[in-house]
Amino acid sequence: MHWLFGDQLGPHFIASDEDGPGHDTPLLMIEARSVFRRRRFHRAKAHLVLSAMRHRAAELGDRVTYVKADTYREGLARAVGSDPVTVHHPTSHAALKLVRSLPHVRVGPPRGFLVPQGDFAAWADGHGGGRLRQEDFYRWVRRHHDLLMEGDAPAGGRWNYDHDNREAPPRGQKVLQVDAPYRPREDEIDDEVRRDLDRWERDGDVTFVGHDGPRSFPATRTEARAALKRFIDRRLGTFGPYEDAMLAADPAMSHSLLSAPLNLGLLDPMECVEQAETAWRSGHAPLNSVEGFVRQIAGWREYVWQLYWYFGEQYRHSNALRHTAPLPTWWQDLDAEAVRARCLSTVLAEVRDTGWTHHIPRLMVLGSHALQRGWDPAAVTDWFHRCFVDGYDWVMVPNVVGMSQYADGGRMTTKPYTSGGAYLNRMSDLCGPCRYRPRERTGERACPYTAGYWAFFDRHRDRLARNQRTARSVRQLDQLADLAEVRRQERNRGETPP
Missing domain, CATH: 1.25.40.80 (Serine Threonine Protein Phosphatase 5, Tetratricopeptide repeat)
Incomplete structure (x- = not known):
């Protein structure tokens, strides 16, 4: 029997070759509720994953054994006992550790990528x-x-x-x-998944964040x-x-x-x-x-x-900037209405409503704000993993730890990706109606991104002065007549929504 994880749903995961299952190999899929119990996932993400798994099982028909279980181990034991099972290399360290711990499971090479x-x-x-x-x-x-x-x-x-x-x-x-x-059309399988998610929430078994439906992906x-x-x-x-x-x-x-x-x-x-x-x-x-x-x-x-x-596995714990602040409740709850900065409110609402934004809002609005506020990069990574429909461990650890939060100190990218309001104003229509002004660093109309940009460079000036791509901004710090006020303002900001 060949085991398909929920992110191994295409035909290239069951095509026959020397490392894969043959055309007649029986298949196994396990829907483990513990996956959704461990984290507070976006509801649309949970719906998409379960809908995709159940649609694939329906397509495969009698060839697949589909097990709903509390854990993968329980589902595997119920389906095959101690019989041998093959599986393609999973997409997370945790899943790989699991399958390698099972003596009767043989792990094949990854599929779905271009380079071995x-x-x-x-x-x-x-x-x-x-x-x-x-x-x-x-x-x-x-x-x-x-x-x-x-x-x-x-x-x-x-x-x-x-x-x-x-x-x-x-x-x-x-x-x-x-x-x-x-945009796809939902069907009876989507309805069934939504009823199950409603029941799980009513039972208090699982909690979600964000809105669900109609399915967008x-x-x-x-x-x-x-x-x-x-x-x-x-x-x-x-x-x-x-x-x-x-x-x-x-x-x-x-x-x-x-x-x-x-x-x-x-x-x-x-x-x-x-x-x-x-x-x-x-x-x-x-x-x-x-x-x-x-x-x-x-x-x-x-x-x-x-x-x-x-x-390797330890990379996720990188924290070169020593950021430790917790994620505030309004961010965790995707409470876009609590935010006054139009760019952040707009993007947070997109995440709440769909579980998706494109790469620039992720990097230069969401990630940049987290970086400027000094939030714990591991917590930021987990949030991106949970709240985006395309977020998986392998996706978010390098993207957030390495690029977005610069927590690896430059192993992956040459500089921190953050900006003041001028960049957001140039590359969007988000700033015009906003209560804040992109060029103002202090006062009631100070843009939280502009003030946050300079406060970030001030906190890390020793490190960033040694980087040729950031040294110029560090030198500009001493030309800011209002730097002391920026420091005071940012210290007093706390974690209230900007």
Whole structure:
């Protein structure tokens, strides 16, 4: 029998080869309620995962044994006893530890990624194993898989089109003029899942945060392929220029919204990047948009997966900046109405209502605020894991510990990713109606991001002065006539919502 975890739902997890199950191998799926009991997950995330698992079981029919149990161990014992079981390499350290502790379970290699872990380790060791850079890895993957290549050179003569992909949102437009993303239709399986979640909450067995429904993301392979096709055919062309921009009334803009089905295993990354490249070569999408999308999947997503395993289990405990403040209740509860800063309130409401925002609100609104406030990076990581529909341990540990919170001291990125209000004002329409002013550091109208930016650099000036990418901001600290007031103001702010 071959065991499928809830994020191993695509056909590539049961395709026959020397390391995988054969066409007639019986399959096992275990729905373990303890997973939802351990953490206070977003309700939409719980619904999506269970809906995807149950849809997959319905598709597989008699070939799958579907067990609802309290724990994985209990479900495995009920389904197979001590009979041998195979499973593909799970996506978290905890799950890998579990399956390796079971004597009758044989663990095969990971699927759903482009680079074998051994190949990445060899590449990383060849670069010293310390300060690794995504750009170097991305170029290596492009060459190795012949992605957007023209012989030995990158397509168009450039590896990186970031310079073309940093435009501010179009002025005067509340929404980007692009076709809407794919949205699935719920069915009786979704209704059943929602009734079960309601019952679990009524029984006091499990608690959730956030809103649920209607389902916004694919839960089946058919839906995932339809979402990919719609993005490639109707949205990819405008993705690149505005991928770093934000609009209050248009959280999706031209983003693919494919991270959730990718991370459920419903899509394979290679099919995504190959279809994007085909769109460029056939003249249906510009190279800057296609390269930006390929970079997200073959570059960043792959890089994060590999670093999660290469850095090891202890990486999650990194805290180079020694941030220890707890997450406030309003943040934990996704209480967007308690927040007066329009950018943070808007993004927090998006998380509450859908369990999703694109990468810039995550990094430069949510993550930046947590970094400026000095919140415990482990708690921030756990929050992102629980509250995002595409959040898994392997996704969030490097993304939050390494990039967002700079808790690894620069092993993953060259600088902390934080900004004042001027950046948010330039890259969004969020600041105009806000009660705070992006350029003001002190007083009643002081932007919490602008004040927080300078307070953060002031607290860590010794470390950041030694970094060539942040040294200039440290030098500017002593030119601020109101620095003492910024310090006093930020000390008195406490954890009241900004």
